[in-house]
Amino acid sequence: MDLTLPAGVNLQESTLGFLKKPKKMLINGKWLDAINGKTFPTYNPATGEELAQVPLADAEDVDRAVNAARAAFEHGPWGKLSAAERSKLLWKVADLIDQHADELAELEVLDNGKPYRVARRGDIPSASEHFRYYAGWTTKIEGTTIPVSIPNQFVYTLREPMGVVGLIIPWNFPLLMCAWKLAPALACGNVAILKPAEETPLSALRLGEIMLEAGFPEGVVNIVTGPGVPTGSAITANMGIDKVAFTGSTEVGRKVMQAAATSNLKRVSLELGGKSPLVIFADADVAQAVKGATWAGFSTAGQECVAGSRLFIERRVYDEVLQGLSEQAGRLKVDHGFAEKVHVGPIISQQQLNRVLSYIQVGEQAGAKVVAGGERLGEEQAGGYFLRPTVFAHEDDDLQIVKEEIFGPVVTATPFDSWDELVNRANTTSYGLAAGIYTSDVSKAHRFAQQVKAGTVWINGYGLFDAAAPFGGYKQSGFGREMGKDAIELYTQVKTVWVGI
Numbered sequence: 218m219d220l221t222l223p224a225g226v227n228l229q230e231s232t233l234g235f236l237k238k239p240k241k242m243l244i245n246g247k248w249l250d251a252i253n254g255k256t257f258p259t260y261n262p263a264t265g266e267e268l269a270q271v272p273l274a275d276a277e278d279v280d281r282a283v284n285a286a287r288a289a290f291e292h293g294p295w296g297k298l299s300a301a302e303r304s305k306l307l308w309k310v311a312d313l314i315d316q317h318a319d320e321l322a323e324l325e326v327l328d329n330g331k332p333y334r335v336a337r338r339g340d341i342p343s344a345s346e347h348f349r350y351y352a353g354w355t356t357k358i359e360g361t362t363i364p365v366s367i368p369n370q371f372v373y374t375l376r377e378p379m380g381v382v383g384l385i386i387p388w389n390f391p392l393l394m395c396a397w398k399l400a401p402a403l404a405c406g407n408v409a410i411l412k413p414a415e416e417t418p419l420s421a422l423r424l425g426e427i428m429l430e431a432g433f434p435e436g437v438v439n440i441v442t443g444p445g446v447p448t449g450s451a452i453t454a455n456m457g458i459d460k461v462a463f464t465g466s467t468e469v470g471r472k473v474m475q476a477a478a479t480s481n482l483k484r485v486s487l488e489l490g491g492k493s494p495l496v497i498f499a500d501a502d503v504a505q506a507v508k509g510a511t512w513a514g515f516s517t518a519g520q521e522c523v524a525g526s527r528l529f530i531e532r533r534v535y536d537e538v539l540q541g542l543s544e545q546a547g548r549l550k551v552d553h554g555f556a557e558k559v560h561v562g563p564i565i566s567q568q569q570l571n572r573v574l575s576y577i578q579v580g581e582q583a584g585a586k587v588v589a590g591g592e593r594l595g596e597e598q599a600g601g602y603f604l605r606p607t608v609f610a611h612e613d614d615d616l617q618i619v620k621e622e623i624f625g626p627v628v629t630a631t632p633f634d635s636w637d638e639l640v641n642r643a644n645t646t647s648y649g650l651a652a653g654i655y656t657s658d659v660s661k662a663h664r665f666a667q668q669v670k671a672g673t674v675w676i677n678g679y680g681l682f683d684a685a686a687p688f689g690g691y692k693q694s695g696f697g698r699e700m701g702k703d704a705i706e707l708y709t710q711v712k713t714v715w716v717g718i
């Protein structure tokens with residue numbers, strides 16, 4: 218294994234130890250190769266170097282995981298654990314994530330490319346917090362009593378687990394996405410088949426070790442690795458899976474629904490793409506707004522479903538904001554995630570880099586003006602997939618770069634003049650994941666929050682998340698709410714019981 222690191226960077230012994238081990242999948246509490254013996258590589262996007270070969274699961278492996286999960290759900294010790302015992306297991310996972318935070322952050326930097334500081338202070342503690350938050354929920358999942366009109370009947374509801382749930386996640390927050398899905402699914406008493414993205418399987422596999430160490434019984438958590446096809450598609454088509462929770466692109470989300478419809482009508486929840494509007498009014502604290510917009514557009518190299526990629530700036534401050542934003546974008550240090558003072562890491566893959574570059578080209582050809590960035594970073598970063606944070610100025614909402622999700626460090630900025638025009642333009646999108654507004658006028662801020670069609674609205678801030686706050690999409694950004702109390706509904710079903718008395 219080649220590992221080119223910035224000078225002076227030394228990895229934890231435990232990270233090196235994990236990297237050296239042959240990578241296996243977690244099925245029924247055991248670490249296994251794919252039945253067909255196939256593997257695939259995962260790369261470091263900062264250098265293009267291969268980090269590991271990982272088992273490539275096909276339908277046969279997924280069947281094996283589903284059988285193990287079903288057995289664990291119907292007959293294993295899992296179903297007999299009290300809610301309080303499930304809580305302890307989840308809490309233990311959180312503690313172990315914290316204990317191994319340095320190592321997990323290093324794996325995240327290597328496999329995904331994000332800056333170490335971001336992984337260590339953001340992704341990893343947020344992942345453990347999700348397990349802790351849902352550890353608290355196990356003992357609070359309640360049914361209701363219903364006053365029906367038929368005499369001599371006592372009616373109550375039970376909130377029960379779905380059963381075997383398939384969890385399919387993307388590569389932008391590898392460990393955190395595992396936590397978003399596994400923590401509530403397990404808190405509700407389900408058993409899981411998790412498929413990490415093919416670009417970033419490592420931290421999920423390390424989490425599998427942690428979950429076994431925490432004491433989860435065999436078959437309760439299974440982790441299968443491989444690409445969308447055949448691994449992901451084997452999950453969505455499987456007749457033994459009761460529910461699939463998916464995070465990824467809108468395009469694949471459609472396929473997930475189709476597969477559910479033509480197999481066993483498994484339940485589906487979808488967290489999909491976005492093209493979120495971020496509005497800056499002239500009465501805002503402009504310096505704060507510029508900082509917020511920079512972070513909204515370029516953190517995780519813009520590879521965030523909630524990226525604030527469509528900027529609407531009141532015309533009076535348009536030039537000022539645009540200039541501030543270009544300056545800030547130019548100052549961001551784009552480099553290896555272990556480099557000192559790095560702000561932005563690489564794009565996840567060559568393929569994704571090409572996609573983003575072609576959007577930049579399309580934007581320029583269509584007449585939008587590049588006011589910052591626009592090109593790949595070469596020389597010292599050769600081998601990695603680095604792109605300068607890019608800002609486009611335009612006055613045409615019909616441009617492809619304004620309508621389509623780019624999923625890279627590219628934002629478009631346009632002026633607006635009136636309230637009505639603004640809300641209408643902000644809502645002219647097939648997506649509805651998030652929106653942001655910077656203003657000092659409280660009523661304007663709340664009015665915008667009410668009128669914008671998005672699942673999350675940030676006022677005078679952007680991109681904040683908490684395990685307790687529900688998150689999900691309007692329109693083609695998906696349905697179902699993760700996090701908070703809402704996620705309990707995502708992973709349970711209601712049974713109504715009539716008792717003749």
Ligand code: NAP
Nearest residue numbers: 386387414415444445449450465466469488489490491522
């Ligand atoms: P993606 O291509 O849709 O992949 C997401 C996951 O689905 C991956 O694990 C992928 O496997 C798998 N997959 C691909 N094809 C499949 C199929 N036919 N059947 C079943 N599973 C399949 O998305 P991505 O490129 O990883 O991530 C970027 C997208 O995710 C963006 O559109 C972004 O907006 C969205 N996203 C949304 C949220 C949210 O919460 N709403 C969060 C993060 C990202 P492989 O990658 O291994 O092939």
Ligand code: MG
Nearest residue numbers: 259260328416
């Ligand atoms: Mg990788």
